Amino acid sequence: MFYREAGIFKTSYAADQALFRIPFDRIFVISVVLFAALVIPVIGNEYWLGSILIPTLIMAIATIGLNILLGYCGQLSLGTGAFMAAGAFMGYKIATAFPWMPIWAVVILGGICAAMIGVAFGLPSLRIKGFYLAVTTLAAQFFLLWLFQKVPWFVNYSISGVPTAPPREMFGYLVTGAEASVEARYLFILAFTVILALIAANLVRGRIGRTWMAIRDMDIAAELIGIKPLPTKLSAFAVSSFYCGVAGVLWAFCYINTVEATAFDIFRSFTVLFMVIIGGLGSILGCFLGAFFIFLLPIFLNSAPGWVGLEVPTELISHVEFMVFGALIVFFLIVEPHGLARLWAITKEKLRLWPFPY
Amino acid sequence: MAAVEGLQEDGHADAAQAPARDAGEIVLKLDNIELGFGGVKAINNVSFEVRKGEIRAIIGPNGAGKSSMLNCINGFYKPQKGSISFNGKTMSAMDPHFAASNGIARTFQNIALFRGMSTLDNLMTGRVLKMRRGFLWQALHWGPAQREEIKHRAFVETIIDFLEIQSIRRTPVGRLPYGLQKRVELGRALAMEPSILLLDEPMAGMNVEEKQDMSRFILDVNEEFGTTIVLIEHDMGVVMDISDRVVVLDYGRKIADGTPDEVRRNQDVIDAYLGVPHED
Structure with a gap:
Protein backbone atom coordinates (compact mmCIF):
# COMPACT_ATOMS: atom_id res chain seq x y z
CA MET A 1 0.00 0.00 0.00
CA PHE A 2 1.17 3.52 -0.64
CA TYR A 3 -0.10 4.88 2.69
CA ARG A 4 1.58 3.12 5.57
CA GLU A 5 1.63 3.92 9.24
CA ALA A 6 3.28 0.72 10.37
CA GLY A 7 6.99 0.10 10.24
CA ILE A 8 7.99 3.71 10.75
CA PHE A 9 10.42 3.76 13.63
CA LYS A 10 11.62 6.93 15.25
CA THR A 11 15.06 7.02 16.79
CA SER A 12 14.97 10.54 18.19
CA TYR A 13 12.44 12.72 19.96
CA ALA A 14 12.95 15.34 17.26
CA ALA A 15 11.68 12.88 14.66
CA ASP A 16 8.85 11.81 16.92
CA GLN A 17 7.74 15.40 17.43
CA ALA A 18 7.82 16.30 13.74
CA LEU A 19 4.78 18.10 12.39
CA PHE A 20 3.97 15.20 10.09
CA ARG A 21 4.97 12.01 11.80
CA ILE A 22 4.29 9.81 8.81
CA PRO A 23 6.47 10.39 5.72
CA PHE A 24 3.49 10.01 3.43
CA ASP A 25 1.65 12.86 5.17
CA ARG A 26 4.63 15.12 4.75
CA ILE A 27 5.04 14.29 1.08
CA PHE A 28 1.30 14.67 0.51
CA VAL A 29 1.07 18.10 2.13
CA ILE A 30 4.18 19.36 0.36
CA SER A 31 2.85 18.19 -2.97
CA VAL A 32 -0.55 19.78 -2.33
CA VAL A 33 1.18 23.08 -1.57
CA LEU A 34 3.38 22.78 -4.65
CA PHE A 35 0.36 21.89 -6.77
CA ALA A 36 -1.53 24.88 -5.40
CA ALA A 37 1.42 27.18 -6.02
CA LEU A 38 2.67 25.96 -9.39
CA VAL A 39 -0.12 24.19 -11.23
CA ILE A 40 -3.36 25.84 -10.15
CA PRO A 41 -2.41 29.38 -11.27
CA VAL A 42 -1.69 27.93 -14.73
CA ILE A 43 -4.78 25.79 -15.14
CA GLY A 44 -7.19 27.85 -13.04
CA ASN A 45 -9.46 30.35 -14.80
CA GLU A 46 -10.56 33.77 -13.58
CA TYR A 47 -13.71 32.37 -11.98
CA TRP A 48 -12.10 29.53 -10.05
CA LEU A 49 -9.17 31.54 -8.81
CA GLY A 50 -10.90 34.85 -8.21
CA SER A 51 -14.29 33.76 -6.94
CA ILE A 52 -13.60 30.47 -5.23
CA LEU A 53 -10.01 29.84 -4.23
CA ILE A 54 -9.13 33.35 -3.11
CA PRO A 55 -12.12 33.79 -0.76
CA THR A 56 -11.81 30.21 0.46
CA LEU A 57 -8.16 30.62 1.40
CA ILE A 58 -8.82 33.95 3.11
CA MET A 59 -11.69 32.46 5.04
CA ALA A 60 -9.48 29.51 5.95
CA ILE A 61 -7.10 31.99 7.62
CA ALA A 62 -9.97 33.51 9.58
CA THR A 63 -11.17 30.01 10.45
CA ILE A 64 -7.74 29.10 11.83
CA GLY A 65 -8.02 32.26 13.90
CA LEU A 66 -11.37 31.39 15.38
CA ASN A 67 -10.35 27.75 15.81
CA ILE A 68 -7.39 28.80 17.94
CA LEU A 69 -9.74 30.72 20.18
CA LEU A 70 -12.70 28.36 20.22
CA GLY A 71 -11.26 24.97 19.35
CA TYR A 72 -7.98 25.22 21.24
CA CYS A 73 -8.65 27.67 24.04
CA GLY A 74 -12.37 27.06 24.45
CA GLN A 75 -13.43 30.71 24.34
CA LEU A 76 -16.53 31.29 22.24
CA SER A 77 -16.41 34.43 20.11
CA LEU A 78 -18.92 35.91 17.72
CA GLY A 79 -16.74 38.91 16.96
CA THR A 80 -14.72 37.37 14.13
CA GLY A 81 -16.20 39.75 11.55
CA ALA A 82 -15.34 42.75 13.71
CA PHE A 83 -11.73 41.64 14.13
CA MET A 84 -11.50 41.10 10.36
CA ALA A 85 -12.91 44.60 9.87
CA ALA A 86 -10.37 45.96 12.37
CA GLY A 87 -7.59 44.39 10.31
CA ALA A 88 -9.02 45.73 7.05
CA PHE A 89 -9.52 49.30 8.24
CA MET A 90 -6.25 49.55 10.13
CA GLY A 91 -4.47 48.01 7.14
CA TYR A 92 -6.06 50.65 4.93
CA LYS A 93 -5.02 53.45 7.28
CA ILE A 94 -1.46 52.14 7.44
CA ALA A 95 -1.23 51.59 3.69
CA THR A 96 -2.42 55.12 2.91
CA ALA A 97 -0.45 56.81 5.68
CA PHE A 98 2.81 55.09 4.75
CA PRO A 99 2.64 54.50 0.96
CA TRP A 100 6.26 53.29 0.91
CA MET A 101 5.57 50.40 3.22
CA PRO A 102 5.76 46.94 1.61
CA ILE A 103 2.38 45.30 1.35
CA TRP A 104 3.31 42.25 3.43
CA ALA A 105 4.21 44.55 6.29
CA VAL A 106 0.86 46.32 5.89
CA VAL A 107 -0.95 43.00 6.15
CA ILE A 108 0.99 41.99 9.25
CA LEU A 109 0.58 45.38 10.92
CA GLY A 110 -3.16 45.26 10.19
CA GLY A 111 -3.21 41.89 11.90
CA ILE A 112 -1.29 43.25 14.89
CA CYS A 113 -3.77 46.13 15.27
CA ALA A 114 -6.62 43.61 15.19
CA ALA A 115 -4.76 41.54 17.79
CA MET A 116 -4.59 44.50 20.16
CA ILE A 117 -8.30 45.19 19.71
CA GLY A 118 -8.99 41.50 20.23
CA VAL A 119 -7.06 41.51 23.51
CA ALA A 120 -9.14 44.46 24.73
CA PHE A 121 -12.35 42.62 23.98
CA GLY A 122 -10.92 39.42 25.41
CA LEU A 123 -10.48 40.92 28.87
CA PRO A 124 -13.99 39.92 30.07
CA SER A 125 -13.09 36.27 29.35
CA LEU A 126 -11.44 35.99 32.77
CA ARG A 127 -14.81 36.38 34.46
CA ILE A 128 -17.28 35.34 31.79
CA LYS A 129 -17.51 31.96 30.16
CA GLY A 130 -19.38 30.22 27.37
CA PHE A 131 -22.44 31.85 25.92
CA TYR A 132 -22.09 34.92 28.10
CA LEU A 133 -18.65 35.52 26.63
CA ALA A 134 -20.16 35.10 23.17
CA VAL A 135 -22.55 37.91 23.98
CA THR A 136 -19.74 40.22 25.07
CA THR A 137 -17.88 39.51 21.82
CA LEU A 138 -21.11 40.29 20.02
CA ALA A 139 -20.73 43.74 21.53
CA ALA A 140 -17.36 43.96 19.77
CA GLN A 141 -19.05 42.99 16.52
CA PHE A 142 -21.64 45.76 16.68
CA PHE A 143 -19.49 48.41 18.32
CA LEU A 144 -16.53 48.11 15.95
CA LEU A 145 -18.64 48.05 12.79
CA TRP A 146 -20.56 51.08 14.04
CA LEU A 147 -17.26 52.82 14.76
CA PHE A 148 -15.84 52.12 11.29
CA GLN A 149 -19.03 53.27 9.61
CA LYS A 150 -19.57 56.41 11.65
CA VAL A 151 -16.05 57.82 12.02
CA PRO A 152 -14.88 59.13 8.64
CA TRP A 153 -11.24 59.17 9.79
CA PHE A 154 -11.06 55.42 9.23
CA VAL A 155 -11.85 55.83 5.52
CA ASN A 156 -9.70 58.96 5.10
CA TYR A 157 -12.84 61.12 4.80
CA SER A 158 -13.77 59.46 1.50
CA ILE A 159 -17.00 60.94 0.15
CA SER A 160 -18.58 57.59 -0.67
CA GLY A 161 -17.47 56.06 2.60
CA VAL A 162 -16.30 53.01 0.66
CA PRO A 163 -12.71 53.64 -0.45
CA THR A 164 -11.03 51.34 -2.92
CA ALA A 165 -8.07 49.31 -1.80
CA PRO A 166 -4.79 51.01 -2.72
CA PRO A 167 -2.81 49.12 -5.38
CA ARG A 168 0.47 47.75 -4.04
CA GLU A 169 3.24 45.73 -5.60
CA MET A 170 5.29 42.81 -4.44
CA PHE A 171 8.31 41.57 -6.42
CA GLY A 172 7.21 43.99 -9.17
CA TYR A 173 3.75 42.51 -9.53
CA LEU A 174 0.56 44.23 -8.44
CA VAL A 175 -1.00 42.09 -5.72
CA THR A 176 -3.79 44.29 -4.36
CA GLY A 177 -6.56 46.37 -5.84
CA ALA A 178 -8.78 45.78 -8.85
CA GLU A 179 -5.96 46.01 -11.44
CA ALA A 180 -3.90 43.19 -9.95
CA SER A 181 -3.99 39.96 -11.90
CA VAL A 182 -5.92 37.17 -10.29
CA GLU A 183 -2.89 34.87 -10.34
CA ALA A 184 -0.73 37.36 -8.47
CA ARG A 185 -3.42 37.93 -5.85
CA TYR A 186 -3.93 34.20 -5.49
CA LEU A 187 -0.25 33.47 -4.97
CA PHE A 188 0.07 36.33 -2.50
CA ILE A 189 -2.82 34.92 -0.45
CA LEU A 190 -1.58 31.37 -0.79
CA ALA A 191 1.78 32.36 0.64
CA PHE A 192 0.10 33.93 3.67
CA THR A 193 -2.19 30.94 4.12
CA VAL A 194 0.63 28.40 4.07
CA ILE A 195 2.90 30.36 6.40
CA LEU A 196 0.11 31.18 8.86
CA ALA A 197 -1.17 27.60 8.88
CA LEU A 198 2.36 26.37 9.57
CA ILE A 199 2.78 28.85 12.42
CA ALA A 200 -0.59 27.86 13.88
CA ALA A 201 0.33 24.18 13.72
CA ASN A 202 3.61 24.93 15.49
CA LEU A 203 1.94 27.00 18.17
CA VAL A 204 -0.69 24.44 19.04
CA ARG A 205 1.79 21.59 19.43
CA GLY A 206 4.14 23.60 21.64
CA ARG A 207 3.98 25.02 25.12
CA ILE A 208 1.52 27.80 24.26
CA GLY A 209 -0.88 25.38 22.57
CA ARG A 210 -0.80 23.09 25.59
CA THR A 211 -1.63 25.94 27.94
CA TRP A 212 -4.56 26.88 25.67
CA MET A 213 -5.87 23.34 25.62
CA ALA A 214 -5.36 22.99 29.37
CA ILE A 215 -7.52 26.07 29.94
CA ARG A 216 -10.09 24.66 27.54
CA ASP A 217 -10.25 21.21 29.10
CA MET A 218 -9.98 21.93 32.82
CA ASP A 219 -9.26 25.50 33.78
CA ILE A 220 -9.02 24.80 37.52
CA ALA A 221 -6.43 22.08 37.13
CA ALA A 222 -4.55 24.28 34.67
CA GLU A 223 -4.40 27.08 37.21
CA LEU A 224 -3.08 24.73 39.90
CA ILE A 225 -0.38 23.54 37.52
CA GLY A 226 0.76 27.12 37.33
CA ILE A 227 -0.88 28.28 34.11
CA LYS A 228 -2.15 31.81 34.59
CA PRO A 229 -5.66 31.97 33.11
CA LEU A 230 -5.71 35.62 32.06
CA PRO A 231 -2.46 35.81 30.05
CA THR A 232 -3.26 32.46 28.48
CA LYS A 233 -6.74 33.47 27.37
CA LEU A 234 -5.53 36.85 26.21
CA SER A 235 -2.73 35.27 24.17
CA ALA A 236 -5.36 33.13 22.46
CA PHE A 237 -7.46 36.23 21.79
CA ALA A 238 -4.39 38.02 20.44
CA VAL A 239 -3.30 35.24 18.10
CA SER A 240 -6.87 34.57 17.02
CA SER A 241 -7.56 38.23 16.28
CA PHE A 242 -4.23 38.52 14.47
CA TYR A 243 -5.31 35.76 12.08
CA CYS A 244 -8.74 37.34 11.66
CA GLY A 245 -7.13 40.73 11.09
CA VAL A 246 -4.80 39.37 8.42
CA ALA A 247 -7.78 37.68 6.78
CA GLY A 248 -9.64 41.00 6.93
CA VAL A 249 -6.82 42.93 5.22
CA LEU A 250 -6.56 40.30 2.50
CA TRP A 251 -10.33 40.20 2.06
CA ALA A 252 -10.49 43.96 1.57
CA PHE A 253 -7.29 44.40 -0.43
CA CYS A 254 -7.21 41.29 -2.59
CA TYR A 255 -10.76 40.03 -2.90
CA ILE A 256 -13.45 42.69 -2.78
CA ASN A 257 -10.97 45.52 -3.48
CA THR A 258 -12.87 47.96 -1.32
CA VAL A 259 -12.70 48.72 2.37
CA GLU A 260 -16.23 48.60 3.70
CA ALA A 261 -17.70 47.63 7.02
CA THR A 262 -20.70 45.81 5.57
CA ALA A 263 -18.39 43.08 4.25
CA PHE A 264 -17.64 42.10 7.85
CA ASP A 265 -21.09 41.95 9.38
CA ILE A 266 -22.45 39.37 11.79
CA PHE A 267 -23.04 36.90 8.96
CA ARG A 268 -19.32 36.85 8.31
CA SER A 269 -18.76 35.93 11.96
CA PHE A 270 -21.32 33.15 11.72
CA THR A 271 -19.89 31.82 8.47
CA VAL A 272 -16.48 31.50 10.12
CA LEU A 273 -18.08 29.85 13.14
CA PHE A 274 -19.84 27.32 10.87
CA MET A 275 -16.54 26.60 9.13
CA VAL A 276 -14.91 25.89 12.48
CA ILE A 277 -17.74 23.63 13.62
CA ILE A 278 -18.08 21.75 10.34
CA GLY A 279 -14.35 21.52 9.80
CA GLY A 280 -13.55 20.43 13.30
CA LEU A 281 -12.87 22.15 16.61
CA GLY A 282 -9.23 21.91 17.52
CA SER A 283 -7.86 20.93 14.13
CA ILE A 284 -5.86 22.98 11.65
CA LEU A 285 -6.70 20.56 8.83
CA GLY A 286 -10.36 21.01 9.76
CA CYS A 287 -10.14 24.74 9.10
CA PHE A 288 -9.35 24.06 5.47
CA LEU A 289 -11.92 21.29 5.18
CA GLY A 290 -14.58 23.54 6.72
CA ALA A 291 -13.73 26.53 4.54
CA PHE A 292 -13.74 24.49 1.34
CA PHE A 293 -16.87 22.62 2.33
CA ILE A 294 -18.86 25.77 3.00
CA PHE A 295 -17.64 27.51 -0.13
CA LEU A 296 -18.02 24.57 -2.46
CA LEU A 297 -21.33 23.25 -1.13
CA PRO A 298 -23.45 26.10 -2.57
CA ILE A 299 -21.68 25.77 -5.90
CA PHE A 300 -22.28 22.04 -5.86
CA LEU A 301 -25.94 22.49 -4.92
CA ASN A 302 -26.27 25.04 -7.71
CA SER A 303 -24.76 22.88 -10.39
CA ALA A 304 -25.81 19.40 -9.27
CA PRO A 305 -29.38 19.56 -10.68
CA GLY A 306 -27.92 20.70 -14.01
CA TRP A 307 -25.58 17.70 -14.14
CA VAL A 308 -28.45 15.24 -13.86
CA GLY A 309 -30.52 17.20 -16.36
CA LEU A 310 -32.95 18.76 -13.90
CA GLU A 311 -34.22 22.25 -14.56
CA VAL A 312 -34.61 23.83 -11.13
CA PRO A 313 -35.49 27.49 -10.66
CA THR A 314 -32.68 29.54 -9.13
CA GLU A 315 -35.01 30.72 -6.39
CA LEU A 316 -35.64 27.18 -5.28
CA ILE A 317 -31.96 26.32 -5.36
CA SER A 318 -31.03 29.16 -3.06
CA HIS A 319 -33.74 28.07 -0.64
CA VAL A 320 -32.62 24.45 -0.79
CA GLU A 321 -29.10 25.67 -0.21
CA PHE A 322 -30.12 27.37 3.04
CA MET A 323 -32.05 24.31 4.19
CA VAL A 324 -29.25 21.87 3.43
CA PHE A 325 -26.81 24.22 5.08
CA GLY A 326 -28.82 24.46 8.27
CA ALA A 327 -29.48 20.73 8.32
CA LEU A 328 -25.76 20.02 8.00
CA ILE A 329 -24.89 22.26 10.94
CA VAL A 330 -27.46 20.43 13.07
CA PHE A 331 -26.23 17.09 11.76
CA PHE A 332 -22.64 17.84 12.68
CA LEU A 333 -23.50 19.17 16.09
CA ILE A 334 -25.41 16.00 16.90
CA VAL A 335 -23.38 13.31 15.17
CA GLU A 336 -19.84 14.56 15.21
CA PRO A 337 -19.14 17.73 17.15
CA HIS A 338 -15.52 17.46 16.11
CA GLY A 339 -16.41 17.86 12.47
CA LEU A 340 -14.86 16.72 9.24
CA ALA A 341 -11.39 16.44 10.71
CA ARG A 342 -12.64 13.92 13.28
CA LEU A 343 -14.55 12.01 10.59
CA TRP A 344 -11.29 11.77 8.67
CA ALA A 345 -9.46 10.52 11.77
CA ILE A 346 -12.18 7.95 12.46
CA THR A 347 -12.06 6.76 8.88
CA LYS A 348 -8.33 6.24 9.22
CA GLU A 349 -8.79 4.33 12.48
CA LYS A 350 -11.44 2.11 10.94
CA LEU A 351 -9.32 1.42 7.88
CA ARG A 352 -6.40 0.44 10.09
CA LEU A 353 -8.43 -2.51 11.35
CA TRP A 354 -10.42 -3.18 8.20
CA PRO A 355 -11.68 -5.75 7.27
CA PHE A 356 -11.58 -7.07 10.82
CA PRO A 357 -14.14 -5.79 13.31
CA TYR A 358 -11.59 -5.32 16.10
CA MET B 1 9.33 -1.09 51.96
CA ALA B 2 11.13 0.98 54.53
CA ALA B 3 7.97 2.77 55.47
CA VAL B 4 6.16 -0.37 56.39
CA GLU B 5 9.06 -1.72 58.40
CA GLY B 6 9.39 1.58 60.19
CA LEU B 7 5.75 1.42 60.98
CA GLN B 8 5.98 -2.04 62.49
CA GLU B 9 8.93 -1.12 64.67
CA ASP B 10 7.11 1.93 65.76
CA GLY B 11 4.34 -0.14 67.22
CA HIS B 12 6.66 -0.97 70.09
CA ALA B 13 8.37 2.36 70.29
CA ASP B 14 7.64 5.17 72.64
CA ALA B 15 4.52 7.03 71.64
CA ALA B 16 6.23 10.39 72.13
CA GLN B 17 8.58 9.63 69.27
CA ALA B 18 6.10 10.85 66.70
CA PRO B 19 7.59 10.38 63.21
CA ALA B 20 8.11 6.84 62.06
CA ARG B 21 11.27 7.63 60.16
CA ASP B 22 14.06 10.07 60.75
CA ALA B 23 12.24 13.31 61.11
CA GLY B 24 13.12 15.73 58.36
CA GLU B 25 12.82 19.45 58.76
CA ILE B 26 9.37 20.97 58.58
CA VAL B 27 8.68 22.00 54.98
CA LEU B 28 5.05 22.95 55.27
CA LYS B 29 3.28 24.22 58.33
CA LEU B 30 -0.36 25.13 58.69
CA ASP B 31 -1.36 27.19 61.71
CA ASN B 32 -4.89 27.62 63.02
CA ILE B 33 -6.48 27.35 59.61
CA GLU B 34 -10.14 28.34 59.47
CA LEU B 35 -12.21 28.11 56.33
CA GLY B 36 -15.95 28.57 56.01
CA PHE B 37 -18.44 28.62 53.19
CA GLY B 38 -21.31 30.82 54.23
CA GLY B 39 -22.48 29.36 57.53
CA VAL B 40 -20.62 26.08 57.17
CA LYS B 41 -17.24 25.79 58.84
CA ALA B 42 -15.31 23.43 56.59
CA ILE B 43 -12.10 23.71 58.58
CA ASN B 44 -12.06 24.87 62.18
CA ASN B 45 -8.76 25.89 63.76
CA VAL B 46 -6.63 23.10 62.35
CA SER B 47 -2.84 23.10 62.66
CA PHE B 48 -0.39 20.51 61.49
CA GLU B 49 2.96 20.33 59.80
CA VAL B 50 4.53 18.23 57.10
CA ARG B 51 8.13 17.10 57.39
CA LYS B 52 10.50 16.66 54.52
CA GLY B 53 10.41 13.25 52.88
CA GLU B 54 7.51 11.79 54.80
CA ILE B 55 4.20 10.37 53.67
CA ARG B 56 1.58 12.33 55.55
CA ALA B 57 -1.98 11.07 55.43
CA ILE B 58 -5.11 13.10 56.11
CA ILE B 59 -8.08 10.95 56.97
CA GLY B 60 -11.57 11.53 58.23
CA PRO B 61 -15.19 10.80 57.43
CA ASN B 62 -16.87 12.35 54.41
CA GLY B 63 -17.19 16.12 54.71
CA ALA B 64 -14.50 16.32 57.36
CA GLY B 65 -12.64 19.01 55.41
CA LYS B 66 -9.83 16.92 53.97
CA SER B 67 -10.06 18.12 50.37
CA SER B 68 -10.60 21.68 51.58
CA MET B 69 -7.34 21.30 53.47
CA LEU B 70 -5.48 20.33 50.30
CA ASN B 71 -7.17 23.17 48.47
CA CYS B 72 -5.82 25.56 51.08
CA ILE B 73 -2.35 24.11 50.76
CA ASN B 74 -2.11 24.74 47.04
CA GLY B 75 -3.95 28.02 47.10
CA PHE B 76 -7.22 27.13 45.47
CA TYR B 77 -9.09 28.14 48.62
CA LYS B 78 -8.10 31.11 50.75
CA PRO B 79 -8.55 30.38 54.45
CA GLN B 80 -10.23 33.16 56.44
CA LYS B 81 -7.88 32.76 59.39
CA GLY B 82 -4.55 31.18 60.10
CA SER B 83 -1.27 31.08 58.24
CA ILE B 84 0.64 28.76 55.96
CA SER B 85 4.42 28.51 56.12
CA PHE B 86 6.15 27.01 53.14
CA ASN B 87 9.76 27.27 51.97
CA GLY B 88 10.50 29.59 54.86
CA LYS B 89 7.77 31.99 53.85
CA THR B 90 4.71 32.59 56.01
CA MET B 91 1.54 33.80 54.34
CA SER B 92 -2.14 34.04 55.19
CA ALA B 93 -3.06 32.21 52.03
CA MET B 94 -1.17 30.39 49.31
CA ASP B 95 -1.21 31.69 45.75
CA PRO B 96 -1.79 28.89 43.21
CA HIS B 97 0.96 30.12 40.93
CA PHE B 98 3.42 30.47 43.82
CA ALA B 99 2.53 26.97 44.98
CA ALA B 100 3.00 25.49 41.52
CA SER B 101 6.26 27.28 40.81
CA ASN B 102 7.65 26.27 44.21
CA GLY B 103 7.02 22.60 43.72
CA ILE B 104 3.59 21.81 45.09
CA ALA B 105 1.76 19.48 42.72
CA ARG B 106 -1.50 17.67 43.22
CA THR B 107 -3.98 15.19 41.87
CA PHE B 108 -7.72 15.47 42.24
CA GLN B 109 -10.47 13.40 43.77
CA ASN B 110 -12.48 13.58 40.57
CA ILE B 111 -9.93 13.21 37.84
CA ALA B 112 -9.05 16.62 36.44
CA LEU B 113 -7.04 15.63 33.40
CA PRO B 194 7.28 18.51 42.90
CA SER B 195 8.90 18.75 46.31
CA ILE B 196 5.46 18.19 47.86
CA LEU B 197 2.89 16.02 46.16
CA LEU B 198 -0.72 16.32 47.25
CA LEU B 199 -2.79 13.25 46.42
CA ASP B 200 -6.55 13.51 46.84
CA GLU B 201 -7.92 9.98 47.10
CA PRO B 202 -5.50 8.42 44.60
CA MET B 203 -7.10 5.01 45.09
CA ALA B 204 -10.77 5.89 45.08
CA GLY B 205 -12.79 3.51 42.96
CA MET B 206 -9.90 1.15 42.26
CA ASN B 207 -9.80 -2.60 42.60
CA VAL B 208 -7.26 -4.33 44.81
CA GLU B 209 -4.64 -4.78 42.12
CA GLU B 210 -4.89 -1.20 40.99
CA LYS B 211 -4.58 -0.10 44.60
CA GLN B 212 -1.46 -2.20 45.02
CA ASP B 213 0.03 -0.68 41.89
CA MET B 214 -0.79 2.82 43.04
CA SER B 215 0.62 2.18 46.53
CA ARG B 216 3.81 0.92 44.94
CA PHE B 217 4.07 4.04 42.78
CA ILE B 218 3.51 6.29 45.76
CA LEU B 219 6.16 4.53 47.84
CA ASP B 220 8.57 4.54 44.90
CA VAL B 221 8.05 8.25 44.30
CA ASN B 222 8.67 8.87 47.97
CA GLU B 223 11.80 6.77 48.11
CA GLU B 224 13.38 7.34 44.71
CA PHE B 225 12.67 11.03 44.24
CA GLY B 226 12.51 11.91 47.94
CA THR B 227 9.18 13.61 47.35
CA THR B 228 7.16 14.59 50.38
CA ILE B 229 3.64 13.25 50.03
CA VAL B 230 0.41 14.48 51.56
CA LEU B 231 -2.30 11.95 50.96
CA ILE B 232 -6.04 11.73 51.47
CA GLU B 233 -7.35 8.21 51.39
CA HIS B 234 -10.35 6.30 52.63
CA ASP B 235 -8.86 2.84 52.47
CA MET B 236 -7.62 2.40 56.05
CA GLY B 237 -5.46 -0.58 55.17
CA VAL B 238 -3.53 1.47 52.64
CA VAL B 239 -3.25 4.50 54.87
CA MET B 240 -1.97 2.54 57.85
CA ASP B 241 0.49 0.66 55.66
CA ILE B 242 2.13 3.42 53.67
CA SER B 243 1.91 6.59 55.68
CA ASP B 244 4.40 7.79 58.26
CA ARG B 245 2.08 10.09 60.13
CA VAL B 246 -1.65 10.61 60.02
CA VAL B 247 -3.86 13.62 60.71
CA VAL B 248 -7.48 12.83 61.51
CA LEU B 249 -10.14 15.44 60.81
CA ASP B 250 -13.76 15.28 61.85
CA TYR B 251 -16.30 18.03 61.19
CA GLY B 252 -13.45 20.38 60.30
CA ARG B 253 -11.60 19.83 63.58
CA LYS B 254 -8.38 17.95 64.13
CA ILE B 255 -9.05 15.08 66.48
CA ALA B 256 -5.78 13.19 66.26
CA ASP B 257 -2.28 13.48 64.84
CA GLY B 258 0.46 10.90 65.01
CA THR B 259 1.81 7.64 63.71
CA PRO B 260 -0.68 5.15 62.30
CA ASP B 261 -0.50 3.12 65.50
CA GLU B 262 -1.16 6.06 67.75
CA VAL B 263 -4.06 7.07 65.58
CA ARG B 264 -5.42 3.55 65.55
CA ARG B 265 -5.43 3.46 69.34
CA ASN B 266 -6.92 6.94 69.75
CA GLN B 267 -10.37 6.68 71.26
CA ASP B 268 -11.68 9.83 69.50
CA VAL B 269 -10.69 8.39 66.17
CA ILE B 270 -12.30 5.09 66.91
CA ASP B 271 -15.47 6.85 67.94
CA ALA B 272 -15.59 9.31 65.09
CA TYR B 273 -14.33 7.34 62.22
CA LEU B 274 -13.65 3.70 62.66
CA GLY B 275 -16.92 3.14 64.55
CA VAL B 276 -17.92 2.69 68.19
CA PRO B 277 -17.77 -0.96 69.23
CA HIS B 278 -21.12 -2.35 70.29
CA GLU B 279 -21.55 -4.06 73.61
CA ASP B 280 -23.53 -7.01 72.26
Missing part, protein backbone atom coordinates in the same frame (compact mmCIF):
# COMPACT_ATOMS: atom_id res chain seq x y z
CA PHE B 114 -7.12 17.59 30.16
CA ARG B 115 -9.43 15.15 28.43
CA GLY B 116 -8.92 16.30 24.88
CA MET B 117 -5.16 15.95 25.03
CA SER B 118 -3.00 12.86 24.74
CA THR B 119 -1.22 11.30 27.72
CA LEU B 120 2.03 12.76 26.47
CA ASP B 121 0.58 16.26 26.13
CA ASN B 122 -0.95 16.03 29.60
CA LEU B 123 2.43 15.21 31.05
CA MET B 124 4.14 17.87 28.96
CA THR B 125 1.63 20.39 30.31
CA GLY B 126 3.05 19.61 33.74
CA ARG B 127 6.34 21.03 32.44
CA VAL B 128 4.82 24.34 31.36
CA LEU B 129 6.39 26.33 34.18
CA LYS B 130 9.82 24.99 33.33
CA MET B 131 9.68 25.96 29.66
CA ARG B 132 10.98 29.37 28.88
CA ARG B 133 11.15 29.89 25.12
CA GLY B 134 9.14 32.81 23.83
CA PHE B 135 6.31 33.07 21.43
CA LEU B 136 8.29 33.62 18.22
CA TRP B 137 10.57 30.64 18.77
CA GLN B 138 7.55 28.48 19.37
CA ALA B 139 5.87 29.78 16.24
CA LEU B 140 8.89 28.50 14.32
CA HIS B 141 9.27 25.37 16.46
CA TRP B 142 12.91 25.37 15.57
CA GLY B 143 16.27 25.88 17.20
CA PRO B 144 16.08 26.66 20.93
CA ALA B 145 12.34 25.97 21.08
CA GLN B 146 12.78 22.53 19.57
CA ARG B 147 15.74 21.71 21.80
CA GLU B 148 13.69 22.75 24.81
CA GLU B 149 10.80 20.52 23.73
CA ILE B 150 13.14 17.58 23.30
CA LYS B 151 14.78 18.15 26.68
CA HIS B 152 11.43 18.12 28.46
CA ARG B 153 10.15 15.27 26.35
CA ALA B 154 13.10 13.21 27.55
CA PHE B 155 12.20 13.95 31.16
CA VAL B 156 8.54 13.16 30.58
CA GLU B 157 9.55 9.86 29.02
CA THR B 158 11.30 8.86 32.24
CA ILE B 159 7.99 9.37 34.05
CA ILE B 160 6.14 7.44 31.37
CA ASP B 161 8.59 4.58 31.92
CA PHE B 162 8.30 4.87 35.69
CA LEU B 163 4.51 4.64 35.60
CA GLU B 164 4.52 2.00 32.86
CA ILE B 165 2.19 3.91 30.56
CA GLN B 166 4.30 3.73 27.39
CA SER B 167 1.54 2.16 25.33
CA ILE B 168 -0.95 4.97 25.90
CA ARG B 169 1.40 7.83 25.09
CA ARG B 170 -0.61 9.05 22.14
CA THR B 171 -4.08 8.13 23.37
CA PRO B 172 -6.43 10.99 24.27
CA VAL B 173 -6.88 10.57 28.03
CA GLY B 174 -10.66 10.86 27.75
CA ARG B 175 -10.65 7.38 26.22
CA LEU B 176 -8.58 5.71 28.95
CA PRO B 177 -10.08 3.55 31.67
CA TYR B 178 -10.41 5.04 35.14
CA GLY B 179 -7.39 3.41 36.73
CA LEU B 180 -5.08 4.53 33.95
CA GLN B 181 -6.47 8.05 34.10
CA LYS B 182 -5.56 8.16 37.80
CA ARG B 183 -2.08 7.02 36.87
CA VAL B 184 -1.74 9.65 34.14
CA GLU B 185 -2.84 12.27 36.61
CA LEU B 186 -0.12 11.16 38.99
CA GLY B 187 2.27 11.38 36.06
CA ARG B 188 1.19 14.93 35.29
CA ALA B 189 1.86 15.91 38.90
CA LEU B 190 5.25 14.16 38.82
CA ALA B 191 6.17 15.98 35.62
CA MET B 192 6.23 19.17 37.68
CA GLU B 193 9.12 17.66 39.70
